[in-house]
Amino acid sequence: MKNNVFGRVARLCLLLPVGACVWTPNSRTSHESSAAISMQGYAATSGSAVQLLARNWNSGAFELVDTATASTSASFTGPDMYAWSKTLSLAAKFWRPDQAGCSAGRAEIRAVAGGDPFRTFTDPAGRCAFDKVVIDGEHPAAAGNACSDGDEVILFDNNGTCGVAETGGLATVYGPVTGPIDGVSVTWEVVSYPVQGNTIYGLICRPSAAGAHPVQIFNHGGWWGLGYGGEPEACGKWAAKGWVVAMSSYRGERLHLGPSHSWKSGGSVELCNGEVTDVLRMTDLVLAKPYANSSKVLMHGLSHGGCITTRAVQRGAPVQAAIDVAGPSEWASLYASLGWWLVGALPTDPPTTPFPTLMAGWVGTPSLVPRAYEWRSSKFVAEDLAARTDVKYLRMQGTADTIVPPEHACKLAKAAFGSAGSKNWHFNNAAGVTPVAPTGCTATDASLTWQSGAKPTTSWPDNRYVFVYDALPHVVVPGDGTPPAVANAFGVDYTNFVNALNWGVVY
Structure with a gap:
């Protein structure tokens, strides 16, 4: 939580009827971390026990995973606020989807004391409550209840349920090349970056002019990669209009600029799962650059790229606008309906393979791994x-x-x-x-x-x-x-x- 909001929110936490709050991490906060989750908050009673519950995705029920003890000394932020903290390492059953590997997952955690759930406050919720009290004159308890995020803390872990946080940045593998496009000087380069043990390749185009520019994260459709559908040309033309443009050639795909300029990303196609992680990581790395304006970020994509766009937004992508064109929202239904669609695993392959056959090779079948299909489906996590x-x-x-x-x-x-x-x-x-x-x-x-x-x-x-x-x-x-x-x-x-x-x- 930002410092300028924290002081306000901290004082509101204990004015709620439940008498306690979680102030970090906040609901729907995007994380890039290992499976260890550090939680902090305040309780209303000195030395009280704070129970931390996590949803078991096999049963659907919340189970006690650990207990924190509130401090016996009041916090400086309020006379009746007693800090507590705990770091959790959750078993695989508490992450959705519950499947093998290190795919990114979601954990739902609740903090309770005496059976009462704690409330969470993201920055907008804190500002909302503060304004209702100071500007509208509402009672703090009513304002807090009206504006809080709720009683669940939902976490998205970009690095999945094992391993450590990604620390590697962007490396230029070709370029940078600067030249005119539509009469404007544009700089472009092929980059690589690490995600979950894979080296992923991408394309970045930007205006050569100094300054921080609006950003487009473009998510291509299909599973072949970049360079087969006019993406490099579009990248340059958008940059000539003033955009920083970033495109990931997701895991298992190629970035193809010609016979002697082709790179293959590590890993294998996952269909709107690991690809989302690849895009989220590239987004974070690009927005850290001085040429990117992180307050003006558009993410968009078609088909598979549309699904990746919506799932990235659901998983906390730091964007202000998004467009999903014809993105699958229920992959299991596509498995059942697309037996007629003959495709190739590579752009050079003749279209002779039923698409469900490729899906089964990449993901498994819906009957065998239903959770894998659910996690790829934006409708399954519509909330x-x-x-x-x-x-x-x-x-x-x-x-x-x-x-x-x-x-x-x-x-x-x-x-x-x-x-x-x-x-x-x-x-x-x-x-x-x-x-x-x-x-x-x-x-x-x-x-x-x-x-x-x-x-x-x-x-x-x-x-x-x-x-x-x-x-x-x-x-x-x-x-x-x-x-x-x-x-x-x-x-x-x-x-x-x-x-x-x-x-x-x-x-």
């Missing part, structure tokens, strides 16, 4: 997307998408935001607004409120949007029959969303 109220989020989807059906967007939105918690637009074949549920989004558990008014253009005042387009496929290919009005509207809406951030650059 973590709902918690990211600090991120302006757009989900885009086509009803003619035969790879990722439209219900993936609708069910995720319903699970995360409720029936009216996001602003949802459905566009017909002429890109006109039609205030009814799109095909594939009519099931009871996916029903949403569809807007009848004009869609946003230059101003996007809300934080959660879902745009669904009739006749839009998974990927638009010239001559594929997609109505020009629909394809054009999709591109314009995407661009308008980014430009409306008003970050001094255009998309």
Whole structure:
């Protein structure tokens, strides 16, 4: 917690009816650490016992894992505040997913005293409570209860459930190269960085001009890597518009710039699991650079990259805006439905392998490893997307998408935001607004409120949007029959969303 907020929040903690709080780590805080979790807080009673409970993901129940003892001396921050602390090392059963290896996981921990749960306060919650007391004159207990994050501490561990925190930074393996693109001087380089024992390669493009620039983290689709879909060209063009652009060639993939300029990331394809960790690590490293403005960060991606984007946001990615285009939100349902889709494991392979066969090789089958499929599915942890109220989020989807059906967007939105918690637009074949549920989004558990008014253009005042387009496929290919009005509207809406951030650059 930031120092300028901590003093305020600490005094509010003990004015709550439960009489205690956890002040670090906070709910939905992104961590890069080993499995050891250091917790601190305050209790209302000298020398009282603080029980620390963790959810056993095998049973779903919270179990006692350790006990901390509050100090017998009052803290300097308040006369009735007694500090406690404890470092936990949780067994694998307390991490989700419960599977072999060091994949990043989630632990849910509660601190209780006398059966009463402690409250948590992130910075926004602390400011909210402080303002309600000082500005609005509310009773501190009411303000604290209204603004607190709740009684669970949720942790995301970028380095998984074993090993130590990553310490290696970016290493340049090719470049930097500086030259003009669209009349602007741009610098680009191929980099490598370590994640979970793998060397991951990536591409960074940026304006050559000095200063801290807005950042795009672009997550490519598919599982082949960078260089097969025009990503290097886009990287340079975005940089010419004033962006720092970072792209990861996730584990098991290639970064391909030509026959003599090709690098392969370590590890193997995991499908929206370890790839998220690769992106989170690259994001942290890029934002530490002086050329990056960490207060203006957009993350976006298509298909597999869309899934990676949403899962990264759920896992605490330090971004202010995100776009998920046709990202799978339920991988098990894709396993069941995509037996007809013939693909290749590499871009040079003929498309002869059923996609579920590749999935089974990378992940296993849903019947054998259901938790592995759940953890890859953003809908399974939809509450973590709902918690990211600090991120302006757009989900885009086509009803003619035969790879990722439209219900993936609708069910995720319903699970995360409720029936009216996001602003949802459905566009017909002429890109006109039609205030009814799109095909594939009519099931009871996916029903949403569809807007009848004009869609946003230059101003996007809300934080959660879902745009669904009739006749839009998974990927638009010239001559594929997609109505020009629909394809054009999709591109314009995407661009308008980014430009409306008003970050001094255009998309």
